[in-house]
Amino acid sequence: MNQPVPVLSVRGLTKAYHDRAVLTGVDLDVAEHQVVVLIGASGSGKSTLLRCVDLLEDVDDGQILLDGRDISDPRIDADEARQAMGMVFQSFNLFPHMTALANVALAPRVVHGSSRRDAEERGRELLSRVGLSSHADSYPDKLSGGQQQRVAIARALAYEPRLLLLDEITSALDPELVGEVLTLVGELAAAGRTIVMATHEMAFARDVADTVCFLDGGRIVESGPAAEVLTTPREDRTRQFLQRFTGGR
């Protein structure tokens, strides 16, 4: 049987800010419907990896293939390539001058040519799916952090992206609000979304991830099924990280 082309394929990705190397040769494959969780200490390169994949950062070397097409080639139209991916940020980054509904309906309307009515209808549908149908006309500053992040997820889903990139989306939330966002991500995973997610929520990773990758010093040190990597890691560095992590809690 032929191996299907992975949705995302990262090959030898390197990235440095000035002289500081942040990614030093990352290889990663994400198959359709797969949930890949990136773990690792702060500064290990998780966020930079996600930002490089979404072409928010220029790549120094290596390749990023989306459905087999090299999107890291500087000659391609980056705006167009990003339309196939949805990203959710640690600090929500909702547009404060737009209502929740306008945030969600923006990309379908402006980028994907939906009519205003279709975009808003779909937006309301998505907002009700993330449990916020009654807040469609609220401005972001009137919503709690957890609600804002759920709007941000709806915004990233509004144009049916091939790949969802979640960058520590619960790190800026109060502990009691983390659950509502993670439950939503769990539902998306169960619905077959292809997701790459950077997180510090180990319990969540164990429950939802198909693959867990441990990053250290700008490369993936160890990756495998969630249960294996998180409970019986092969590498010393993974073990140390997990010990420090669980010990620190």
Next chain:
Amino acid sequence: MTTAALDRVAYRQSRARRSTLIALVSTVVFAAVLLVAVTSSPGWPRVRESFFNLRIGWDSLPALLEGLWLNVRVLIVCQVLILIFGLGLAAVRTLRGPVWFPLRALATGYVDLFRGLPLLICLYLVGFGLPGLRLSGLPNDPVLLGGLALVLIYSAYVAEVFRAGIESVHPSQLAAAKSLGLNHRRTMQLVVLPQATRRVTPALLNDFVALQKDCGLISVLGAVDAVRAAQIQAATTYNFTPYVVAGLLFVALAIPSARLADWAANRVATRQGAL
């Protein structure tokens, strides 16, 4: 309510009454001292006669109001043009790509030049220099030329205000817009500029209060605005009261704008506090 709570309320109310009373007494004493100091000065009778002559002030009012109406019309037209040119200049300065280099450089040079040039010199150069070229089709109406000079100078200021607003939008907003697939133009139009204009509204209104009184400077070109009308009245009556009246008219015109600026600044502050 418990007695302790009632006690607190009563105490706070008495403090508040006391504060109001002190403010009132202090204001009255201050005003009285000022009044006595001015009216008891040796030159006061002469000053009152030549600056605060009610009869002459009242007689000059129609001419001054007619002049002020010209100022108001110049102000409104200039405000609209300044907003358009200022925003255009700011937008040009944020264009990316080597094709736009000449435009960017031109906009930067323009802002440097007209922000540094004194308004009065600009008025003289435009008002007397342009007609001096004797080109057909060029207006030689002092109102038009004076308005042009105001637009030239104030557009440079307003462009910088807009640019500061554009740069104050956090890069994470740009990242979010990009991640949705919006191109640079759409990002500016739908995400950056709406937030930037909201933020700079108080500063813009402040600049417009300044513009309001600088409109009186077109009188140096001979336009019969409120300042020029006051000059004419003063010359015919040998009395300075028309200047005082014209000044008060400008102040009265500026007060609504100043309150509007306060209100806008306050609104932005509460909005950002809620974020």
